[in-house]
Amino acid sequence: MRRRYKKNVIYVITAVMLLAASWDARASQTGDKLKDAGKKIDELQQQKENAKDKVGSLQKEQTNLKGELAEFNGQLSDVSARINDLEAQMKEKRAAIEEASQNLSDTEALRAEQYERMKLRIQYIYENGGADFAAVLLNSSSLADFLNRAEYVEEINRYDRQMLHNYEETCKQIAEKKQHLQTEEEELAAMQQDLEQKEDEVKSLIAKTQQGILAKQNEISDAQKEVEEYDAQIAKMKAYEEELERKKAEEARRQAAERKRIAEQKKKEEEQGKKPGGEQSQNQGGGSVTANASDLAMLAALVECEAGGESYEGQWAVASVVVNRVRSGSFPNTVSGVIYQGGQFTPVASGRFAVVLAKGAAASCTQAARAALSGSTNVNFLYFCRASSGVEGTVIGNHVFY
Secondary structure, three states: OHHHHHHHHHHHHHHHHHHHHHHHHHHHHHHHHHHHHHHHHHHHHHHHHHHHHHHHHHHHHHHHHHHHHHHHHHHHHHHHHHHHHHHHHHHHHHHHHHHHHHHHHHHHHHHHHHHHHHHHHHHHHHHOHHHHHHHHHHHOOOHHHHHHHHHHHHHHHHHHHHHHHHHHHHHHHHHHHHHHHHHHHHHHHHHHHHHHHHHHHHHHHHHHHHHHHHHHHHHHHHHHHHHHHHHHHHHHHHHHHHHHHHHHHHHHHHHHHHHHHHHHHHHHHHHHHOOOOOOOOOOOOOOOOOOOHHHHHHHHHHHHHHHOOOOHHHHHHHHHHHHHHHHHOOOOOOHHHHHHOOOOOHHHHHOHHHHHHHHOOOHHHHHHHHHHHOOOOOOOOOOEEEHHHOOOOEEEOOEEEO
């Protein structure tokens, strides 16, 4: 009987070893796929962030171009106003030049008329000087009258000369004024030409800047499409990861059922063999778990990776699962052993766990980890996965615990 019992025990141990090897192989395959999926998601997330940074950079460049465009439009408005002002000044100058030309023409005509009259009088006196003088002498009533008449003739000659001189001075002044106005008009025309050239330059810059803004908008649209494509790829990979999580959960559930069956069979064999000392049961009781500061940091980092965005209850439940595994006897009996066990926790395989561990976990995650390690757990389960995987169990936040 004793020999038969030993034989059955050997069969049970062999079956457990073979089953464990099969489980480990399947778990390793699923774990590798989860690891690859996690890495791919991280890569896509980084590429998405790079694309978003590119969008932000392009939008900043576009904003700068819009600022330049506003400045150029302001310059164009100023130049156009100055051109309009110059055109008004030139119009006034042309009117003044026309008026000066007319005045000059009228004055020159008067000067010519006065000059002709003076010439006629001089010619008359020259040709008829003797007779005129005799007539003046004979017709004079006295010497005084004669002198008065002679002086009158001289006054007329002086008046003619003075008028001619005045006309000439007036013509000179008008001509100088006209020349001055023409010079000012030429200066205004040169200024207008410079401003029109500046206007053309500003218009060219505006056109170029508008093209730049349009080009940046096209680049922004392309970059935003790239972000959307990464979102689609990430969603697809997350769906694939969820499917792997579901598969992993189903495998874990089958493993748990098989372990239970083997344990029951082993217990039955022990009872049949009437092993002295009775059944040696595994300790799955409560109480605190032996852990140091390093274990606390690792557990808190894992909680943040798995449930950083969850409620405190969800974070506490993740920490409880790890502690439950340490206690169970079916998993490694240390916190680090459970966390680093192959094919169990995706963040460990993907590298996200190491990043969080290096920087330190959030306060709530550390609090949840400390509570679980001290023996205070809010679930008695050994597994959890995403609630969207379809696995039955207790749902807390985005996870289902079973």
